[in-house]
Amino acid sequence: MSAVRAESETRKTVVEALWRNNPIFKQVLGICSTLAVTNLVLNTIVMCVALTFTLSLSAATVSILRKLTPRNIRMMVETLIIAFYVIIVDVVLKAYWPDMSTNLGPYVGLIITNCIVMGRCEAYGNTNPPVPAFLDGFFNALGYSFVLLIIATLRELLGMGTLLGYPMPYFSGPYWDRWIMMVMPPGAFFMLAVLTWVLRSIQLAREEKSK
Amino acid sequence: MNIAPQIWQAFVVCISAVFTQNILLSYFLGLCPFIGVSREIKSAFGLGLAVIFVMTATCMLNWLAYHYVLEPLGLEFFRFILFIIIIAAFVQFVEMVIERYSPALYQRLGVFLPLITVNCAILGASLFMLIRNYSLIVTIGYGLGSGIGWFVAIIAMAGIRQKLANDRIPQGLQGPGITLIIAGLMALAFIGFTGVLQGR
Numbered sequence: 256m257s258a259v260r261a262e263s264e265t266r267k268t269v270v271e272a273l274w275r276n277n278p279i280f281k282q283v284l285g286i287c288s289t290l291a292v293t294n295l296v297l298n299t300i301v302m303c304v305a306l307t308f309t310l311s312l313s314a315a316t317v318s319i320l321r322k323l324t325p326r327n328i329r330m331m332v333e334t335l336i337i338a339f340y341v342i343i344v345d346v347v348l349k350a351y352w353p354d355m356s357t358n359l360g361p362y363v364g365l366i367i368t369n370c371i372v373m374g375r376c377e378a379y380g381n382t383n384p385p386v387p388a389f390l391d392g393f394f395n396a397l398g399y400s401f402v403l404l405i406i407a408t409l410r411e412l413l414g415m416g417t418l419l420g421y422p423m424p425y426f427s428g429p430y431w432d433r434w435i436m437m438v439m440p441p442g443a444f445f446m447l448a449v450l451t452w453v454l455r456s457i458q459l460a461r462e463e464k465s466k
Numbered sequence: 467m468n469i470a471p472q473i474w475q476a477f478v479v480c481i482s483a484v485f486t487q488n489i490l491l492s493y494f495l496g497l498c499p500f501i502g503v504s505r506e507i508k509s510a511f512g513l514g515l516a517v518i519f520v521m522t523a524t525c526m527l528n529w530l531a532y533h534y535v536l537e538p539l540g541l542e543f544f545r546f547i548l549f550i551i552i553i554a555a556f557v558q559f560v561e562m563v564i565e566r567y568s569p570a571l572y573q574r575l576g577v578f579l580p581l582i583t584v585n586c587a588i589l590g591a592s593l594f595m596l597i598r599n600y601s602l603i604v605t606i607g608y609g610l611g612s613g614i615g616w617f618v619a620i621i622a623m624a625g626i627r628q629k630l631a632n633d634r635i636p637q638g639l640q641g642p643g644i645t646l647i648i649a650g651l652m653a654l655a656f657i658g659f660t661g662v663l664q665g666r
Contacts, residue, residue, distance in 0.1 A: 342546055345546070364589070441651070444649045448642075
């Protein structure tokens with residue numbers, strides 16, 4: 256009985272995080288630090304992996320320590336836990352993939368102030384046991400990553416005619432006029448706006464139907 | 467020590483941080499409060515002022531802490547934690563000082579100060595000045611310029627959104643969607659400033 260319950264509970268978390276309450280187009284949190292790296296798909300993938308690692312583990316840690324943390328300093332404790340995992344990511348990246356570390360510049364460190372990490376720790380990790388907190392963090396990070404990957408794919412394809420650095424047929428050929436604006440900052444804003452519009456409209460239409 | 471060229475460089479960095487390399491429109495930092503608090507000019511103004519002040523001061527403090535404490539000790543990887551602590555402590559300190567000496571100002575800025583601790587633009591500016599190897603004077607110019615740049619962007623956005631308040635916008639586009647499109651158009655306009663500093 257309890258196993259069934261746990262399963263439906265988990266499913267609810269997944270649906271909430273990936274679709275109904277998606278971090279990007281519904282909560283609009285944490286777009287700051289990661290939008291900047293969506294001009295190349297490879298950078299985005301690395302950034303999303305780093306974010307998933309940080310978010311799921313720090314939510315779990317916050318949840319493990321939730322009974323030991325005094326309430327009035329909990330924000331500070333949460334920040335330090337997050338910073339701890341970000342430092343691990345930063346050091347590993349610097350040691351094994353220095354080129355990528357230079358490419359991402361300060362944005363790895365900025366995961367610390369990424370509002371979605373703090374938001375999930377505060378909203379969920381703080382009041383729930385470690386395993387659900389870990390899952391909530393993990394799936395929120397996935398919900399975040401999939402939207403960013405769509406943006407990155409479109410930006411790289413339309414702006415440079417490549418994917419992961421490989422030239423794509425048609426888009427890298429002479430027929431396609433490369434849309435340079437896409438890899439520049441305004442492209443990211445427009446792309447995210449359009450995506451938010453489309454996904455929210457789909458959501459609204461579905462809600463209408465279910466009524 | 468030759469200081470005049472450094473001041474000139476600080477000035478150039480400051481101007482470019484406001485216009486050509488605006489921290490919000492070309493580096494996407496501080497977007498969350500930008501979307502959340504840009505509904506009316508009054509609150510945008512308060513938050514913007516607080517950001518200018520905190521950003522300039524924390525950039526300077528973080529520069530000193532990094533070059534005089536962390537580097538001699540070889541603890542560079544510790545910088546994220548130190549920066550965050552300095553920013554949080556500084557914001558707390560400013561809040562107490564303002565509350566004690568100027569209740570009127572506290573009324574206007576008070577609610578925004580805690581928000582600033584988690585504003586990624588503040589930490590971002592500190593990390594950028596580190597990566598670009600600025601000297602102390604240039605760092606102050608950079609912090610000031612980035613703050614002013616953020617201020618200009620959020621005020622402009624709040625003004626535009628007030629005008630839009632009564633317009634009919636498709637339901638899915640309301641709120642963040644339309645704000646992002648406006649931000650994109652603003653970013654496009656700011657790219658036009660690129661030529662200003664190139665001829666130098």
